[in-house]
Amino acid sequence: MPKKAKPAGPGTEEQPVPRKQLKAEAAGGPSPFNFDSPSGFFESFISPIKTETFFKEFWEQKPLLIQRDDPALAAYHQSLFRLSDLRSLCARGVYYGRDVNVCRCVRGKKKVLNKDGKVHFLQLRKDFDQKRATIQFHQPQRFKDELWRIQEKLECYFGSLVGSNVYITPAGAQGLPPHYDDVEPGDLLYFPRGTIHQADTPPGLAHSTHVTISTYQNSSWGDFLLDTISGLVFDAAKEDMAFRAGVPRQLLLQVETAAAARGRLSSLLRTLADRLEGSSQLLSSDMKKDFIVNRLPPYHAGDGAELSVPGGQLPRLDSLVRLRFKEHVVLTVKPDQDLSDETQEKMVYIYHSLKNRRETHMMGNEETEAHGLRFPLSHVEALKQIWNNPAISVRDLRLPTDAEKASLAVSLWTECLLQVL
Template identity: 75%
Template sequence: MPKKAKPAGTGQQEGPVPCKQPKVEAAGGPFTLNFDSPGGFFESLISPIKTETFFKEFWEQKPLLIQREDPALATYYQTLFRLSDLKGLCGRGLYYGRDVNVCRCVHGKKKVLNKDGKVHFLQLRKDFDQKRATIQFHQPQRFKAGDLLYFPRGTIHQADTPPGLAHSTHLTISTYQSSSWGDFLLDSISGLVFDAAEEDVEFRAGIPRQLLLQVETTADARRRLSGFLRTLADRLEGSHKLLSSDMKKDFAMNRLPPFHVGDGAALSTPGGQLPRLDSIVRLRHKDHIVLTVMPDQGGSDETQGKMVYIYHSLQNRRDTHMMGNEETEAHGLRFPLSHVDALKQIWNSSAISVKDLKLATDEEKESLALSLWTECLLQVV
């Protein structure tokens, strides 16, 4: 199969859509970034917009601008501000009282240790280290990641530094690349043709002699191709099966491993009880697993049959993600097509008994569970 080329942007986009600037209510207190989980971080990043609202009203539809200039939100990005940042800021002209307060608690009362005039970082650090003082930095969003702007796929944009500033930082997060309907169609069409050619002799008939030597395709050839495409569309509407080619595999290969606190090796080391025939099991990290039916990647063209493939991102390396040295091999398992119903049972169940899997023998049932457990994709509950 030819390797898909990534389509280049044409620059021809729909007219601009006004950004929505949400009203931020201060009564609920300041928002903070949440690093406890990917979902929690995303929710805090777009707050006060709700996740459901974002995907319903803005995702792939129109831009969203969230401005955090309200003083009530001054601590929103406090997790991104460090003492070391003050060194550079002091050189830009900070003043005691207006920008910084140095204070400490003495006998239950606040004592201000401010000097006069400009703040010098060495003095600030001395008070911090020797006097154990607290440094209160007012409105850090004046100098740090103040706004969040989302715009849909294909929006042409340019980052610009506001007048009067030597520099500014723009953090661009790209997502959902190579996930358009066009990409999905390119990925799916080969599977449709594979099935049709197996069952319909017309798809296996030879093309007209010398067709490939002609500069322009003949009218008869275009009619035949149009008829084949209509046949494929009819087959697709009447079937629940759709062979995937590369898209699911690429998704698993290029995805970050699951969010995990602690030793990352735990994601690639089986844990818990060994599954047996009478065990109740369920999938682990389901959001990081894809299941697909594909032509056998190891078979010859003449004997190529279908196999069930499971790909996952558990063993992907976080430290090299999108660093120019992407994974060259996908992590996962391959099973005979006879295992597809049993795998769907596991996939669609919150928990299931190994002995209830739709396989011919108990040995096959236990072997399937053990294979998934060894790959850290299954746990006994």
């Protein structure tokens, strides 16, 4: 029988921001964006620029300014976060440093004006009005439903975490010196990673508010190589004695690695590259799990009951089924963490974000938990069938016995990941 995936390692003991049950927010009338699918949303998000044009000409290459003369769209953007929202957020309990920064750009350098502990709105407004300070609010999607809705769709589209920050700056002021971000920000104005930029509020305006939405941090080929190399070595060491042979005596005591050792290591890396060419399944170490464990849960306007209720009747052999919440589920193969290094075997892990806590999203040191199931490697083909087909009969799953087919279907159904049609 499958087992529940083990929880991730513990985080710090700092408690998350208290949060009341939120109601759906009316964000300036009907949304101008298409939320029917992740690709449909992104297409509407960058309209009138075509998706193909964006990735061919701008993504990771050069900035893009998208200007749209649409009053309804402007009203929608203005509704995402307002200065007046800070009063209710402060009443819920937010803290300097973790949730809010108060800062000014003084002689080209950032000066932080934070107090200690809990943020009080009257003091925040005083610093804003009298000290001309910028208010930076971290990860507002934890509280603002429409930003949750937007960022959840972007996480589905990019397959990467999506964070945000709000900056509210008084007229004629500047909060931060020229700087660059190590992530991919974008909202009407797109900047590739590392673009130097600054923002200020022109005179004549009461204040400016802008939201930065950022993605693709820790999503480079280097990150992916670090994630998969351990799996390649794991497979190679089981089958090739060259990987199990001892390194030269006193290698770790040498200041410089000898030419013979460098040559041997180069040869082993070439062997790994050759093995990779003939492999269709990469063992993932952390990236898939880290993404799904830390991302937003599926957006829902009500109490989210559909996330905790199995889909339809209990599946049977003759049931037609399909995967639910596919964009919030990952399948990965990796060594069984319950066994010792000497006896490790591969297992199939299914992780999902249905039970993730929105209030801890992108907060870094907050404790997170992995939700999902694990199965023997013999189940991988049946699971791929479920993944790759819009609907499939339980009886047609590629498993040796009817009992295993039914057990797999019931396990996924109980976890709310399977819909009986």
